[in-house]
Amino acid sequence: DAGVTQSPTHLIKTRGQHVTLRCSPISGHKSVSWYQQVLGQGPQFIFQYYEKEERGRGNFPDRFSARQFPNYSSELNVNALLLGDSALYLCASSLGGDYTFGSGTRLTVV
Amino acid sequence: AQTVTQSQPEMSVQEAETVTLSCTYDTSESDYYLFWYKQPPSRQMILVIRQEAYKQQNATENRFSVNFQKAAKSFSLKISDSQLGDAAMYFCAYRMRFAGSQGNLIFGKGTKLSVKP
Numbered sequence: 238d239a240g241v242t243q244s245p246t247h248l249i250k251t252r253g254q255h256v257t258l259r260c261s262p263i264s265g266h267k268s269v270s271w272y273q274q275v276l277g278q279g280p281q282f283i284f285q286y287y288e289k290e291e292r293g294r295g296n297f298p299d300r301f302s303a304r305q306f307p308n309y310s311s312e313l314n315v316n317a318l319l320l321g322d323s324a325l326y327l328c329a330s331s332l333g334g335d336y337t338f339g340s341g342t343r344l345t346v347v
Numbered sequence: 348a349q350t351v352t353q354s355q356p357e358m359s360v361q362e363a364e365t366v367t368l369s370c371t372y373d374t375s376e377s378d379y380y381l382f383w384y385k386q387p388p389s390r391q392m393i394l395v396i397r398q399e400a401y402k403q404q405n406a407t408e409n410r411f412s413v414n415f416q417k418a419a420k421s422f423s424l425k426i427s428d429s430q431l432g433d434a435a436m437y438f439c440a441y442r443m444r445f446a447g448s449q450g451n452l453i454f455g456k457g458t459k460l461s462v463k464p
Binding site: 270272277278279280281282285293295325327329335336337338339340341343 | 456
C-alpha cells in the first residue's frame with residue numbers, strides 16, 4: 238500500500254519565481270495538511286484541507302496558497318519566492334486519526 | 348497559543364542503554380493529544396508514540412514509553428535498549444483533540460539523538 242507521495246523530491250528555484258509542490262495522500266485519506274520545515278527547526282503548519290475545503294491556515298503570507306482535488310491529492314503554490322522560503326515542505330494525510338507524512342520536497346531558492 | 352518546547356538540542360546514548368528526551372508544552376485546553384515523531388535522514392516523519400491527555404496511563408510502544416505529567420505539562424520519551432537505528436531527530440508535537448478537521452500539529456524544535464556503538 239503506497240504511503241503519502243510528494244513530488245518533486247528536490248527543487249531549485251530563483252527568487253521571484255513561482256513553485257508548485259504536489260502531494261498524493263494515502264488511498265482513502267480525505268484530509269491533507271502542509272508543513273514547512275526550515276533547517277534546524279520543527280515543522281510549521283501552513284494549510285489543512287478536508288474534502289476539498291480549506292479547514293485551517295497557519296501564519297503564512299498570501300504568497301502561499303493550496304488546493305485539494307476531487308481525488309484528494311493536493312498542490313501547494315508559492316508565488317514570488319524569497320530566499321527564506323528555502324525549506325523542506327512536508328505533506329501529511331489522515332482519515333480521522335493520526336497523520337502520515339510523506340518524505341517531503343526540498344526547495345532551495347537562490 | 349499553544350507552544351511546545353524541547354530543551355535538549357542534542358543527546359547521545361550508548362547502544363543498549365536507556366535515554367530520556369524531554370518536552371514541555373503550554374496550553375489552556377484540557378483535551379488534546381501529544382506525540383513523539385522520529386525524523387531520520389530520509390526526512391519522513393514517523394510516528395513513534397501517541398498519548399491522549401484524558402488517559403492517566405502512560406503510553407508504551409515496545410522499547411518506547413512516555414512519562415506524561417499533565418499538571419506539570421511535561422511529556423518525556425524514554426527509549427530503552429537503544430539501537431543504532433534509533434539515531435534521528437525526535438520531535439515532540441501537540442494537537443487539540445476537538446478542533447475543526449482534527450486540528451494541526453504544533454511541533455517543538457527537535458532533539459538530535461546519536462547512538463554510539
